[in-house]
Amino acid sequence: MEIAFRNIMILGFLILGNYSCDNPRKEKTDNLIVITNTSLIDMNNGQVSEGMTLIIKNGIITTIGKSNEIELSPEAKIVNGTGKYIIPGLWDMHAHTSSESVTRSILYPLFIANGVTGIRVLSADCFEPCWELDMSIEQSRGLQSEVKYGKVIGPNAILGSTYIHGVKSGEASTIKEPGNRQDGKKLVHLLLDRGVDFIKIYDEIPREAYFGIADEANKKELPIAGHVPASIKASEASDAGQKSIEHCCAGSLFEECSSEEKRLREQITELIQSREPKNMYSLVLELVKTYDDAKCQEVFKKFLENNTFFTPTLVATEMDNILRDYDWRDDSRLKYLPEKEHDFWIEDEISTKEILGIQNPLIREKRFNIVGDMNKAGVKLLAGSDCGVFGVHYGFGLHEELELLVEAGLTELEALQTATLNAAEYADKSDSYGNIKIGFIADLILLEANPLDNISNTKEIYSVLSNGKFYDRQSLDTILKKVAIEVAK
Numbered sequence: 001m002e003i004a005f006r007n008i009m010i011l012g013f014l015i016l017g018n019y020s021c022d023n024p025r026k027e028k029t030d031n032l033i034v035i036t037n038t039s040l041i042d043m044n045n046g047q048v049s050e051g052m053t054l055i056i057k058n059g060i061i062t063t064i065g066k067s068n069e070i071e072l073s074p075e076a077k078i079v080n081g082t083g084k085y086i087i088p089g090l091w092d093m094h095a096h097t098s099s100e101s102v103t104r105s106i107l108y109p110l111f112i113a114n115g116v117t118g119i120r121v122l123s124a125d126c127f128e129p130c131w132e133l134d135m136s137i138e139q140s141r142g143l144q145s146e147v148k149y150g151k152v153i154g155p156n157a158i159l160g161s162t163y164i165h166g167v168k169s170g171e172a173s174t175i176k177e178p179g180n181r182q183d184g185k186k187l188v189h190l191l192l193d194r195g196v197d198f199i200k201i202y203d204e205i206p207r208e209a210y211f212g213i214a215d216e217a218n219k220k221e222l223p224i225a226g227h228v229p230a231s232i233k234a235s236e237a238s239d240a241g242q243k244s245i246e247h248c249c250a251g252s253l254f255e256e257c258s259s260e261e262k263r264l265r266e267q268i269t270e271l272i273q274s275r276e277p278k279n280m281y282s283l284v285l286e287l288v289k290t291y292d293d294a295k296c297q298e299v300f301k302k303f304l305e306n307n308t309f310f311t312p313t314l315v316a317t318e319m320d321n322i323l324r325d326y327d328w329r330d331d332s333r334l335k336y337l338p339e340k341e342h343d344f345w346i347e348d349e350i351s352t353k354e355i356l357g358i359q360n361p362l363i364r365e366k367r368f369n370i371v372g373d374m375n376k377a378g379v380k381l382l383a384g385s386d387c388g389v390f391g392v393h394y395g396f397g398l399h400e401e402l403e404l405l406v407e408a409g410l411t412e413l414e415a416l417q418t419a420t421l422n423a424a425e426y427a428d429k430s431d432s433y434g435n436i437k438i439g440f441i442a443d444l445i446l447l448e449a450n451p452l453d454n455i456s457n458t459k460e461i462y463s464v465l466s467n468g469k470f471y472d473r474q475s476l477d478t479i480l481k482k483v484a485i486e487v488a489k
């Protein structure tokens with residue numbers, strides 16, 4: 001059952017390295033990269049500036065200007081950007097990793113090969129005994145420092161705690177599975193000591209414990225993010241300072257947006273507390289049928305007031321869409337999926353479908369409408385794939401999420417912002433990430449075609465700059481080839 005918890009979608013800081021003082025890139029290289037004559041897309045307003053040259057030194061953008069006005073240094077590596085579009089590296093704000101060795105040799109490289117230069121990992125730690133597809137925070141941190149020193153190809157990562165469940169029903173409260181306020185507070189200190197970047201909230205935390213965690217975490221400025229426990233309303237989580245809420249929308253929003261909230265919430269809580277929930281989509285369908293737009297707009301207002309981010313993870317919920325003409329078993333990208341992950345996907349699909357039951361098309365429709373409405377209301381959305389759950393490929397999944405966000409009503413620019421500007425804002429790094437400006441970190445993607453014309457063009461990757469290194473198409477293909485070989489071993 002513990003395994004299934006990783007994926008129940010219905011229910012669903014930033015130590016990017018302190019670049020200001022001890023930037024490891026400086027010791028690593030003194031490389032100079034110049035990208036000439038490219039079209040630069042401003043993530044703020046979607047303005048496309050043609051014929052631009054960028055100079056990148058040690059992984060930082062030092063110059064941006066019209067190509068005919070910039071003198072090129074003979075030592076620089078010149079990249080001809082003619083006909084290409086340059087955007088910031090993308091962030092998958094709801095990602096999962098696996099064991100240390102698999103993450104190092106397979107998953108991390110896959111993110112870079114897909115232009116995903118940043119990830120938020122839910123979760124990047126585990127309490128002993130750890131599941132074989134998990135890493136401890138020491139291992140997660142170790143990999144991150146290898147990335148920063150150029151020893152491992154991988155994205156920057158925001159590292160979440162292990163899943164915080166509440167006390168199991170009938171058992172006594174403990175610090176690791178809190179059932180009361182005191183243990184909730186103590187848990188925050190335990191997680192602070194472990195050095196996580198945020199606390200990953202899960203479904204079963206009782207109210208008292210949740211508010212204990214939230215209050216103490218706020219005091220200690222340790223963000224909390226994740227699911228909304230069944231005992232809490234989304235608006236309460238927002239008021240309590242939860243920084244982001246994950247998965248649209250069962251468990252996160254459908255309940256509070258229903259005119260039958262009280263009755264249905266009780267039934268759902270009961271199911272979750274049974275720890276063997278089954279056929280939850282029948283209750284979700286009731287929630288959808290009793291959807292009350294005015295109630296939902298009130299929740300959006302809360303999110304806006306409290307600056308609560310929302311990560312829909314639409315691509316993950318697509319996997320149990322019965323009308324979708326897609327079977328992950330036929331996907332050519334399975335060659336990039338490690339064997340143990342593949343085994344997990346098989347189990348995950350079975351347990352997810354058992355827990356959720358069959359998804360009615362009305363649920364999907366409502367989900368997409370809510371995401372569109374939330375966007376219109378001004379709620380900050382984050383692109384997150386939930387890669388690691390069945391059917392969602394590491395790295396690739398983020399691009400599918402962007403497509404689905406456009407289907408839900410976001411413009412192409414707004415979709416791009418969920419993986420760039422909004423991600424940087426979430427991470428309090430708007431001064432160095434999320435756009436292309438002088439002094440910003442040069443995590444960048446050169447695309448063959450304009451993503452503002454068609455969001456699917458984010459997949460047309462010509463080259464990636466990450467962590468001071470330049471990967472042309474050939475190097476990206478080599479990364480993919482090596483991953484496939486590693487998987488086949």
Ligand SMILES: [Zn+2]
Binds near residue numbers: 012095
């Ligand atoms: Zn997840």
